[in-house]
Amino acid sequence: MTDIIDLDYDRQHVWHPYTSMSEPLPCYPVASASGVRLKLENGRELIDGMSSWWACIHGYNVKALNQAAHQQLQQMSHVMFGGLTHKPAVDLSRRLVDITPQGLDKVFLSDSGSVAVEVALKMAIQYWQSQGKDKKHFVSLRRGYHGDTFGAMSVCDPDGGMHSLYEGFLAKQYFVTEPQLAFDQPWQAQDIAPLEELLEQHHQHIAALILEPIVQGAGGMRFYHPEYLRQAKQLCERFDVLLIADEIATGFGRTGKMFACEHANIVPDILCLGKGLTGGYMSLAATLCSDKVAQGISQGSAGVLMHGPTFMGNPLACAVAVASIDLLLASPWQQRVENIAHQLQLGLAPIGQLEQVKETRLLGAIGVVECHEAVDMQQIQAFFVEHGVWIRPFGKLVYLMPAYVMNDADIATLCAVIYAALNTPK
Numbered sequence: 001m002t003d004i005i006d007l008d009y010d011r012q013h014v015w016h017p018y019t020s021m022s023e024p025l026p027c028y029p030v031a032s033a034s035g036v037r038l039k040l041e042n043g044r045e046l047i048d049g050m051s052s053w054w055a056c057i058h059g060y061n062v063k064a065l066n067q068a069a070h071q072q073l074q075q076m077s078h079v080m081f082g083g084l085t086h087k088p089a090v091d092l093s094r095r096l097v098d099i100t101p102q103g104l105d106k107v108f109l110s111d112s113g114s115v116a117v118e119v120a121l122k123m124a125i126q127y128w129q130s131q132g133k134d135k136k137h138f139v140s141l142r143r144g145y146h147g148d149t150f151g152a153m154s155v156c157d158p159d160g161g162m163h164s165l166y167e168g169f170l171a172k173q174y175f176v177t178e179p180q181l182a183f184d185q186p187w188q189a190q191d192i193a194p195l196e197e198l199l200e201q202h203h204q205h206i207a208a209l210i211l212e213p214i215v216q217g218a219g220g221m222r223f224y225h226p227e228y229l230r231q232a233k234q235l236c237e238r239f240d241v242l243l244i245a246d247e248i249a250t251g252f253g254r255t256g257k258m259f260a261c262e263h264a265n266i267v268p269d270i271l272c273l274g275k276g277l278t279g280g281y282m283s284l285a286a287t288l289c290s291d292k293v294a295q296g297i298s299q300g301s302a303g304v305l306m307h308g309p310t311f312m313g314n315p316l317a318c319a320v321a322v323a324s325i326d327l328l329l330a331s332p333w334q335q336r337v338e339n340i341a342h343q344l345q346l347g348l349a350p351i352g353q354l355e356q357v358k359e360t361r362l363l364g365a366i367g368v369v370e371c372h373e374a375v376d377m378q379q380i381q382a383f384f385v386e387h388g389v390w391i392r393p394f395g396k397l398v399y400l401m402p403a404y405v406m407n408d409a410d411i412a413t414l415c416a417v418i419y420a421a422l423n424t425p426k
């Protein structure tokens with residue numbers, strides 16, 4: 001074996017996300033990553049605008065996280081969590097309870113965002129079982145996205161395309177028109193009316209409302225009004241429906257608040273975290289719930305929460321997550337995110353003037369360019385790489401979610417390259 005990445009083997013044998021094995025799209029071989037730069041095998045350096053899908057909030061090859069991983073490796077990389085516990089899991093849980101909205105104080109550690117959502121759905125079902133109520137369905141927002149496992153797929157927008165293939169196999173859920181008002185538009189009461197109507201009619205069957213607070217990510221990178229979230233929480237209370245906040249993408253500062261729920265000052269009953277939890281180093285996720293939910297489940301007929309993955313509370317991942325949260329808290333992350341927002345605003349302004357572009361949007365360290373039509377993914381990806389940046393468009397969207405440590409010049413370069421890519425006549 002040589003150090004060279006065998007691209008032919010990759011094409012023939014290695015499945016990539018949402019891709020065909022017979023006609024795989026081109027893949028760029030990355031040799032290493034450090035700070036906000038990916039280094040390709042041919043030596044070309046790319047400024048990374050994606051943070052590996054929201055995850056690497058501190059950038060790559062981060063000293064404090066490397067140290068935490070090395071140190072933990074000397075102790076133990078993994079032990080089963082059944083009947084055993086350890087410092088990394090307890091330390092991480094304490095930090096999560098401390099930094100998440102008050103009232104979420106029970107922590108279930110799993111290994112991916114989708115599983116964190118599965119756990120949340122199971123918590124909600126088991127909670128209502130324990131209350132003797134037949135509430136087994138969920139309501140979610142159109143354009144919502146919550147992961148790729150079966151329970152998670154069942155609460156994704158069925159018309160969004162991603163999971164429509166599985167329609168007949170998925171649990172039947174309720175879907176409600178998504179919020180129409182953007183984050184900074186004046187609030188209008190009718191935005192919440194569809195949810196109110198649906199809950200009024202069906203609340204007796206509904207265990208929980210699941211939503212991505214403030215940012216609908218994979219469903220279009222839309223930033224909706226905080227008042228929607230506040231009123232959704234009130235409706236959940238009124239109709240005896242739990243609220244599950246999926247902050248797998250938005251958690252850990254991305255929107256300018258530590259958690260997006262804080263934009264509306266609400267506390268969900270159940271909260272899902274992942275991605276940035278370990279600074280994007282390891283596969284780890286968490287589902288937190290209130291004491292009310294935990295006590296209900298524990299007093300139900302099963303008496304236990306029916307979930308327990310092999311890699312639950314993996315010490316290596318937990319130790320890195322502890323280091324990542326400590327690093328975040330010790331850094332001026334809020335100032336950094338604000339500054340990124342400002343730099344993105346400057347960089348996106350000229351892009352918004354281009355003919356191909358419908359609009360640009362911005363919230364915290366997330367910048368979005370929505371085109372009138374889907375971009376040619378392969379072509380634009382090649383253009384980006386040629387111009388020294390890593391940006392992965394999706395349909396009509398070209399978006400940036402840089403690490404919080406990115407400097408102004410790199411943000412300006414990312415925006416300038418997007419401008420150049422979209423400025424060509426169609």
Ligand code: PMP
Nearest residue numbers: 112113114145146147217248249
């Ligand atoms: N929920 C949201 C909001 C997400 O963005 C994602 C990941 N794209 C998931 C759930 C699923 O997480 P994972 O890919 O880690 O399973």
